[in-house]
Amino acid sequence: MKKQPLAYRMRPKKIEEIIGQQHLISKGKLLHRMVKANHLSSMILYGPPGTGKTSIATAIAGSTDTHYKLLNAVVHNKKDMEIVVEEAKMSGKLILILDEVHRLDKGKQDFLLPFLEKGLLTLIGATTANPYHAINPAIRSRCQIFELHPLQPEDIKEAILRAVHDQSDGLGTYNVDIDEDALNHLAIACGGDVRTALNALELAVLSSKESDGKITIDLKTAEECIQKKSFTHDKNGDGHYDVLSAFQKSIRGSDVDAALHYLGRLIEVGDLTSISRRLLVTAYEDIGLANPQAGPRALAAIEVAERVGFPEARIPLANTVIELCLSPKSNSAYKALDHALADIRKGHTGEIPSHLKDAHYQGAKDLGRGVDYKYPHDYEHGWVKQQYLPDRLKNKTYYQPKTTGKFEQALSEIYNKLK
Template sequence: MKNEPLAYRMRPRTLDEVIGQKHLLAPGRFIHRMVKAKRPVSILLYGPPGTGKTTIANALANTLNLPFAELNAVDAGQKDVEKIVADAKMQGTTILFLDEIHRFNKKQQDYLLPYTESGLITLVAATTANPFHDVNPAVRSRCQILELKSLEPSDIEQGIERALADAERGLGKYSVRLDSEALRHFAEASGGDMRKALNAVEIAVLSTDPDDDGTIHITVEIAVECLQKKSLSSDKNGDGHYDLLSAFHKSLRGSDVDAALHYLARLIQSGDLIGLSRRILCVADEDVGLAFPAATSHAIAAIESAERLGFPEAQLPLSKIVMELCLLPKSNSVTTAIGRAMQDVETKHVGDIPVHLKDAHYASAKKLGRGVDYKYPHNYPEGLVEQQYLPDALVGTQYYHPKGLGQEKQFAERYAYIRSGGKAKPKSD
């Protein structure tokens, strides 16, 4: 239809056209194998909006050349499902795409069970909610549960460029000059949502008057207006956004809660959840480190919560982990320790592994002296025994220099005790 939005018109017709989700679609991955075997099975897709749930369902039906039906659980009723089942009995195996399945009540979900069990209906269900909380266990047990991930900016750029080049379904009939800064803004500020990005591009093209030569010139200012998201940076070289990420990271490292929240708000405004998440995880490992080792699992939980919730609610778990990371004691001993070890490996002749540490799990190992003099620590008090672990060239090397802050204080005492051969008793004992 003439008024169909660009994202709808550009929806991939086959799985080969789908952008992103390589963890499911690449050769050897689950959906690729299912298609290769020509054995459709019911699947439950969950993930953020605009990541391709409807797209995959349509493309799967086209690739397998099967009848396709589509319902949205928000407005579909029992009679709608019954009609699809009746049609499937005449047409044969049918792929039913059921969007927002979590909005179906238990009775409605249960109605599909015998037909998915028999294979008459191949259910492709979709939800933005956690299926383990909101989908009937009986339905879950009959589906492969597949998580879709937010698209990368490079994926969004690929989709935009494809739409601009496609004269049949896209915007190829227009002469469009899209500035690189505008393309980057559409890709990064859309939050991994292809639908949002494509529809914003279409608005930009259709609402911008052409230049004298007939070219429609889309600037970053136009992109900001059409996506209704502030520009990631006024710096046209893109440095400003990385400056923002850097300031955020350094404020976390410096334990300045207020500054970190300020930069967090600006990053939320930009929609760069991926860059934001990477910095949060990096701070947990690099800057908090052994002072509070559980910071990493806390950060992962917060990021997963943010991804499930989507914005604006995602700002709550993000704010909580940012404040926690600021207030925790800091130690970069993990970073410096592996840095020293890597430098030795890259710049020194480190020598051979001590023979008593070498693999001895084969018949002739003892003839080579391998593992013969190895002392099994569990056979000694406190699991400690004096024996050489480092290569000869590195004996006595100390990579780990504990800071002794937070929980690392106990690790520091234990480390000193180990290095002393059990002579420097930990104070905590």
């Protein structure tokens, strides 16, 4: 039995062996052109676990005639990096593949920067964290950024079958026969993580007995050997905020099925706090005056959800999501406020009209405060025409009513009449 895990042994050694990520490595793409020109620039590869960041990094480096070293920003210290730099000085150039590059501390970073500047080192960083959030600008500005996507089931199948038949690094010497159902299950259950799929395959092969000169992997064995990983969701990472963004945008776009899908993802990880906050924001940001009861009703549903907890909490949440999706939409209220705030921040304010100023003190009248103020309740219909905005803004209009809901239609009629 080989000592290294199957997933490690099956890492591609040349760019042509990389599975998936065709948006980066197919012919004509920048990464492919850089390798073929044998002229790499520093880069950062980022994406979810198991998408092949380190594998692609080693394959890229292995496709050139430049020596490379693989380090980890957490495990390896500054002394290890000094050794790499000395090797680079001896060879004239070296590629440094740095796992978890977002964890590079200031001391290591300050040490490496001059050698990146001189071109003595070419950095290929690998990280699961969005480099625009997690990596120091001094490093990031010197690197090309490439995002890796989760592999599709067909890509995973290709990796599995390659491992099954590979005689040198794979499982070809075991004469493995994997049936279609087992292959499909591994490809889907791994959630786009090829490492998970290959680890499960290796466990299945090594834990199965040979019969008639071969090892057969059926669906039952595959199910036992893989821990189902339906999707990647890190509460502190991009995946979390991407799901929340898609959740709100699906409600805003009135797509009930999509909104329920993303709600399901958030429920699956038990994130009631994020669900609650996003529903309340959506009720006021996107439904707004088109259906003013959406906010209070969403809050009531959230309070029920918090009181009963999961799994029952999903019931009021589902009701609220469907109602918000199918409600008329309006963002006119907060947009009106944003326009007013924009004026204020630009210095467009002006003096408050004297008749609106506080007159509840002795001598206010002598200063002209509150004089000529017309008390609306003293007039028919509780309204009287008078100026409220400062002189320099007196003709300004901020509120642009929409007519997507009956409530705001009524508000619009009143607003236009008063104007």
